[in-house]
Amino acid sequence: GESVGLHLPTLSVQEGDNSIINCAYSNSASDYFIWYKQESGKGPQFIIDIRSNMDKRQGQRVTVLLNKTVKHLSLQIAATQPGDSAVYFCAENIMGYSTLTFGKGTMLLVSP
Amino acid sequence: NAGVTQTPKFQVLKTGQSMTLQCAQDMNHNSMYWYRQDPGMGLRLIYYSASEGTTDKGEVPNGYNVSRLNKREFSLRLESAAPSQTSVYFCASIVERNTEAFFGQGTRLTVV
Numbered sequence: 001g002e003s004v005g006l007h008l009p010t011l012s013v014q015e016g017d018n019s020i021i022n023c024a025y026s027n028s029a030s031d032y033f034i035w036y037k038q039e040s041g042k043g044p045q046f047i048i049d050i051r052s053n054m055d056k057r058q059g060q061r062v063t064v065l066l067n068k069t070v071k072h073l074s075l076q077i078a079a080t081q082p083g084d085s086a087v088y089f090c091a092e093n094i095m096g097y098s099t100l101t102f103g104k105g106t107m108l109l110v111s112p
Numbered sequence: 113n114a115g116v117t118q119t120p121k122f123q124v125l126k127t128g129q130s131m132t133l134q135c136a137q138d139m140n141h142n143s144m145y146w147y148r149q150d151p152g153m154g155l156r157l158i159y160y161s162a163s164e165g166t167t168d169k170g171e172v173p174n175g176y177n178v179s180r181l182n183k184r185e186f187s188l189r190l191e192s193a194a195p196s197q198t199s200v201y202f203c204a205s206i207v208e209r210n211t212e213a214f215f216g217q218g219t220r221l222t223v224v
Binding site: 008031032034036041042043044045046049051089091093098099100101102103104105 | 116143145147152153154155156157160162170202206209210211212213214215216217218
């Protein structure tokens with residue numbers, strides 16, 4: 001829950017702003033990427049995913065961008081709302097493995 | 113549709129005590145996972161079961177054992193709890209590789 005956020009990078013935005021959360025991954029053999037949202041006291045919830053043969057994927061108010069050249073993933077949230085306040089994790093699936101490896105997370109704080 | 117169910121939600125153990133964390137999924141998923149989450153550390157994989165009848169170590173398996181009881185159930189056992197095992201434990205499942213993982217609500221374990 002709330003203890004998840006200790007020592008995490010934090011992004012503070014105003015309601016209505018667009019938010020961009022970044023993630024660097026290290027393994028060039030990763031072929032699947034996923035973003036999760038975790039609210040205080042809850043388990044991670046799926047937001048959006050992208051496969052390595054794509055550069056961009058859009059969902060409802062969210063867009064994921066993948067730059068394989070620099071091994072960088074970003075999550076863009078349009079018109080951020082207070083309900084978007086949470087910790088956001090990126091995760092990668094390395095080709096040949098059936099496990100997801102998670103990043104350390106970013107806390108998003110949205111002020112009304 | 114309950115998804116992934118973990119029991120118990122909270123537990124306090126004394127050092128040296130043993131306990132089993134239970135996880136069940138009703139989505140007919142093939143693979144199941146146990147993660148632990150510590151402040152600022154993201155989710156780290158303890159053990160996983162790629163399919164019924166198989167289990168494999170993850171990143172942090174020491175001090176834990178697992179049992180894939182059937183396709184639905186995957187339990188995590190602490191034989192002799194230590195304060196370093198104080199954490200929030202999450203169970204997850206996926207239907208196949210490169211698809212989203214569904215998470216339970218977590219078990220908050222404190223070892224004193």
